[in-house]
Amino acid sequence: MKIFNNIIILSLIGLFSSTYLFNLAPIDYRGTIEIETPEEINDLKLITEEYNLLNPESITIHHQSDNEVVTKSVSNSIFTVDIYKENSLIRKGVEKLESVSPSVNMSIIVNKNNPIVTSLDISQESLGLEDGTYSFVFNSNLIANSDNSSISVNVTYDTAGTYYPAKTQAPTGTKGLTLYFATENSDALIPVTRFVVEDKSITRMAIEQLQNGPLSSKMRTVIKDVTNTTYNNGNVVIDIPSSYTAYNEGSAGSSLAYESFVKTIFDVDRYWPIHSITFTVDRKKVDTYFHERSGEAINLLPNIERNYLLYMAYKIDGRYYLFDYQIDTQSSGILASDTVEIQAQKLFDVYKDIKLSYGVSPIPKNVVLNDVTKQGTIITLNFNDSFLSAYKDREDLKQMMIESLAYTFTTLPHTDGIIISVNGEDKTGVIYPPEFINPEAIE
Incomplete structure (x- = not known):
């Protein structure tokens, strides 16, 4: 028996040490194990509250995420900026506009309660731009996905005229x-x-x-x-x-x-x-x-009454002229069935949203229309405190703002005049639009 076992062992040793080729049947592992390559998810998005700016010194943009994201700075600028005028690119990749520059390769944690808040200097002086309306496209260096790595803002520079x-x-x-x-x-x-x-x-x-x-x-x-x-x-x-x-x-x-x-x-x-x-x-x-x-x-x-006109300001040779602009009632959401009060609020909102390359809104961005009331053919526009501080030390520009409001809101149906109040307090009495706009000869 011992001799027989030794013979078997020697035979196996000879077999495995030989050069004989084995063709082994392949094994199909499909459906057995599935291995996925982890996908890096970066759901950072850009948010700003300032999409239409007049003579800005700076703009604040937030990187936000509903989930926790760890991102890394790859440049000493968080943003680069492309600047367009009348659809033509005039500046590309402007950088180092941040008040505080990030460190290269610095890791940053972002979550719902901890956004990245960046202030960028876009003053006319810093950028050396002429008066006019521009489109600024801010491109984030922290977001790889091109679909959500940029944000566009309209900026108007208008050196104060008379x-x-x-x-x-x-x-x-x-x-x-x-x-x-x-x-x-x-x-x-x-x-x-x-x-x-x-x-x-x-x-x-x-x-x-x-x-x-x-x-x-x-x-x-x-x-x-x-x-x-x-x-x-x-x-x-x-x-x-x-x-x-x-x-x-x-x-x-x-x-x-x-x-x-x-x-x-x-x-x-x-x-x-x-x-x-x-x-x-x-x-x-x-x-x-x-x-x-x-x-x-x-x-x-x-000769029919023209309704829903917005009176904007156009600067020529250092002088502002008011001119009428017919708004699109459909895009502004103004309905014939709306009350005059609702129409007035929507009309005021157009001051904020309108995008003209040649005219500017006479109403500063921080002026807010709290509510509107109507009595007879007179409407009362009730503003926040910012109305009183608008155009500080410039009585002519304050008058431009008031006259723009008077001309604009009397284009609402069945409206002859306006009253301007601040936090419910009448500041002007009834104002009717003056008969003779933009007198040519100045005495």
Whole structure:
């Protein structure tokens, strides 16, 4: 038996030490064990309360997370900033704007109760930017996911100019004609009141004064050739020679000319009743004109009340002018079924949200409209304490703010005047919008 066991052992040793190849059946491990590579989750997001800034010194941005996140700084700047103007990139990757720079490779713990709060210096002086409206895109160096690593803010720099208040009366022996002139960039029509001695039909005078052009070299008239202007029982007929084709070429230029005609003539109704305007060419009615305008826009355009206008400020040669801007009631959420009080609150909210590259809101960001009440045709706008400190030591700019409010809120239906109160205390009495906006000649 012992000999037999030894034979078996020797046989096995020989077998395993030989060069004979074994083909072992493969083993399928699928479905047996699944190993996942851990995925790094970084749910940091950027938050700011300041999306539309006027003349800012700084901006505060938060890195927030609902879960605990450990992140590491990879640069001595938390943010880089790309700056755009009119959709063109003018500065890329501006850095080191933080008041306190982080250490490279420093680990930072973020959770719901412990956000990263960063203050960035974006003053006009620090960045060396000219007056204008810009889009700032802040890019976080702490967030790898490009979908949530940036935040965009609109910034307007507007060096303080001078505002000349509107007038309630024309000088003795004159009539005030509000004329609409285009800006150099053709981005707005600015109403300017010129006081003239009446020596002919006042509607004809208005057109002639438009043709004469503005006193400011930074504005221009878009009204040139006109054959005749007649007034008949409230209807004004403006006849244009077919030889002058500029009114009918290009949508932007023709639109400015059309609006300049219409707004200027309808403002004459402070003196004469103006019911409608008709345009003719070579004394004949036309189906279309002013780049395909047609229907009542050309024939018997009615003089109807324009509602929901926002009066913004435009600076030209160091002077602020108020101008009207027609808001989009749909995007602003204003409904015909809303009460006037609700419409007024929504209209004020547009001051905060509006994004214009050429006009600025006359209402400082920290001024808050607490509530609105209405009695008859007068509404009371009740503001917080910031209203009293707005434009400190600048009475002209305070007046600009008040007049902007008066012009704006009397475009609400059935509203003739406003009262401004602060925390429920009447500060102004009833204010009616002054008749003559932006007097051209300053005494």
